[in-house]
Amino acid sequence: MGSVGAKEVPVLLSPDGKRIDGRKLDELRSMRIVAGALHQADGSAFVEWGANKVMAAVYGPREVHPRHLQQNNKAIVQCKYNMAAFSVDERKRPGLDRRSQEISKVIAEAFESVIFVEEFPRTSIDIYIEVLQANAGTRCAGVVAASVALADAGIPMVDLLPAVAVGKVAGKIALDLKKEEDNFGEADLPMALVPQSGRLVLLQMEGHMTGPELSESLDLGVVGCRAIYEKMKQALRDRYQLGGPSEGAAQ
Numbered sequence: 382m383g384s385v386g387a388k389e390v391p392v393l394l395s396p397d398g399k400r401i402d403g404r405k406l407d408e409l410r411s412m413r414i415v416a417g418a419l420h421q422a423d424g425s426a427f428v429e430w431g432a433n434k435v436m437a438a439v440y441g442p443r444e445v446h447p448r449h450l451q452q453n454n455k456a457i458v459q460c461k462y463n464m465a466a467f468s469v470d471e472r473k474r475p476g477l478d479r480r481s482q483e484i485s486k487v488i489a490e491a492f493e494s495v496i497f498v499e500e501f502p503r504t505s506i507d508i509y510i511e512v513l514q515a516n517a518g519t520r521c522a523g524v525v526a527a528s529v530a531l532a533d534a535g536i537p538m539v540d541l542l543p544a545v546a547v548g549k550v551a552g553k554i555a556l557d558l559k560k561e562e563d564n565f566g567e568a569d570l571p572m573a574l575v576p577q578s579g580r581l582v583l584l585q586m587e588g589h590m591t592g593p594e595l596s597e598s599l600d601l602g603v604v605g606c607r608a609i610y611e612k613m614k615q616a617l618r619d620r621y622q623l624g625g626p627s628e629g630a631a632q
């Protein structure tokens with residue numbers, strides 16, 4: 382541990398370029414995706430990504446609640462992202478806070494741009510994301526889980542939506558930040574990519590980066606998203622080739 386003023390900060394990058402968990406700068410944390418992990422939902426997925434554990438459930442297209450939100454020409458996409466009280470080190474107060482509302486909104490908007498909403502007028506597509514264990518990048522893990530859950534529910538989309546956060550750690554651009562890197566790094570840039578078109582449908586940034594660093598981050602994020610895309614497709618293949626929940630899901 383090094384120290385900055387009174388605050389203890391971990392050494393984020395070793396002299397030989399290794400990160401706090403031994404990863405290289407362009408390396409993802411390990412990821413496991415289970416498509417169809419729940420029985421009750423129309424579609425579901427469970428994602429373990431590093432120390433993140435995130436469940437997504439999808440319902441719809443179904444009747445709109447509350448009714449006044451109904452749109453005559455398209456489905457609405459509603460998302461509820463929630464962090465369990467036990468998901469973080471310091472117990473999180475249960476319920477909707479501003480952060481959860483903001484994340485729910487940006488995720489709903491990202492999916493609205495890839496789902497063929499015009500095919501289901503006057504309906505709602507509802508996405509629930511429950512973060513059971515959090516270690517940075519939970520909105521991206523939520524997007525990955527929700528995307529596989531939407532595909533599992535048979536909802537027509539332009540493409541799956543891989544997502545990852547890139548950031549700046551000890552002056553270097555790094556893929557897929559873990560918690561210490563998110564907390565003590567210089568910038569955090571979550572993004573979601575439509576792989577076929579290369580369109581970004583979610584992009585946020587906290588912290589500071591130069592223009593060239595931003596462009597390096599976007600390039601690295603796109604490469605990361607494409608690798609995650611392959612894992613998402615494999616999870617769906619596993620689920621449907623085996624005719625049941627993919628490997629690891631309890632019956």
Ligand code: CDP
Pocket residue numbers: 469470471473480515516517518519520521546560563569571
């Ligand atoms: O999770 P994500 O990186 O998308 O969002 P964030 O707002 O940048 O939060 C980064 C991390 O801080 C979370 O993943 C949690 O590990 C942690 N966090 C926390 O400990 N308590 C909160 N109330 C919110 C976040």
